[in-house]
Amino acid sequence: MDHKPHCVPLNDGHFIPVLGxxxxxxxxxxxxxxxxATKLAIDAGFRHIDSAFVYKNEEQIGRAIQSKIADGTVKREDIFFxxxxxxxxFRPELVQPALETSLKKLQLDYVDLYIIHFPAALKALEKCKDAGLTKSIGVSNFNHKQLEMIxxxxxxxxxxxxxxxxxxPYLNQRKLLDYCKSKDIVLVAYSALGSHREKNWVDQNSPVLxxxxxxxxxxxxxxxxxALxxxxxxxxxxxxxxxxSFNEKRIKENMQVFEFQLTPEDMKVIDGLNQNLRYINCKFAMDHPNYPFTEEY
Known part of the structure; x- marks a missing residue:
């Protein structure tokens, strides 16, 4: 089985696998x-792994990656982390130590992409890239005005x-996607299968995608x-x-995404499902001046 991942180019010369x-x-x-699950995912062919300090599982994920490097399944450079x-x-002087702490837990020398959620710490992030601790830097939950500002x-x-x-499909981000494409910024989708499991974050009455x-x-x-x-x-x-997914059958199944293609007509039909339904609206941050979801996109 060919495990060379399908990738798209980033604006800094690196490449990101389209399925993470x-x-x-x-x-x-x-x-x-x-x-x-991370071991299963690497065995199934996943080469892009998305994590965060706040998930509190970096040590476990690091161990999984190290064991797959040790058994010869992958080399470090095969993994986009x-x-x-x-x-x-977010205080600038805390940024690099935070990344260094994550790297230590992960047993890695660098990450491929380091992401911030608010515009505050960008300068410090640039320093992490200069120091070789991350290859690329990105943002998360930015609306187009916040991107413009940066x-x-x-x-x-x-x-x-x-x-x-x-x-x-219920929140297809068409306008934000077009804006990002025009600026050569890749849109990365989280909660791509909807999100119902996190009771603290998600209104349990919202429709199941x-x-x-x-x-x-x-x-x-x-x-x-x-899901596919x-x-x-x-x-x-x-x-x-x-x-x-932490389910072995579904992890393997999700790799089948490269085995078929939707017709342009069916793509249009799915476009038509959009209802600007946000499962994760981070209500706790609503009063923050950088709260991103008050803008249309």
Whole structure:
């Protein structure tokens, strides 16, 4: 089986695999599950692993990667690893130590992509890139005005390579995607299969994306799962997509996203499912001056 990942270029010369493995687990999932699932994902062919300090499982994920390097499945350079700076470390002098702490836990010398959630710490992030601790820097949950603000910053040294946002057929982010493409910034989709498991973050009355009749009908037509239809939709519109599962069967299944193609007509039908439904709206941050979700995109 060919495990060379399908990649898209980033604006700094690096490449990012279009399908990533999400490692966030809810509080009730034991941290050891993340280690097991990451090994399964690498065995299945995932080469892009998305993590964060706040997931509290970096040691486990690091162990999984090290064991797959040790057994010869992958080399370090085969893995595209993303981590994220948590909000408690935004003071510029805390940024590099935070990344160094993550690297130590992960047993890695560098990450491929380091992401911030607010515009505050960009300068310090640029220093991490200069120090070789991360190859690329990106942002998460930025609206187009916040991106514009960063891109127009005097003395900007490195443009963010990506903007990681919630994106799925119910929230297809069309305008933000077009804006990012126009600025050569890759859109990375989290909660790409909807998000219902996190009771603290998500309104449990919101519709379940993977139960959508249109996606279910399409899954029958293509002889795939609704999840694969939702993932394939993103890849065909030029979005890098994160698939999160700790279930061995589904982890393997998600790799089938490269085995079929949706017709342009079906892509349009899925476009029509958009209802600007945000599962994760971070209500706790609503009063923050940088709260991103008050803008249309």
């Amino acid at each position: 493995f999400g490692t966030y687990g809810t509080a009730e999932i034991p941290k050891s599950k993340a280690e097991e 993303t981590s994220k700076l948590w909000v408690t470390f 891109l127009n910053k005097p003395g900007l040294k490195y443009k963010p390579v990506c903007n990681q946002v919630e994106c799925h 993977l139960d959508d009749p249109v996606l279910c009908d399409m899954a029958k037509k293509y002889k795939r799962t609704p 239809i939702a993932l394939r939709y993103q890849i065909q519109r030029g979005v890098v997509v994160l698939a999160k």
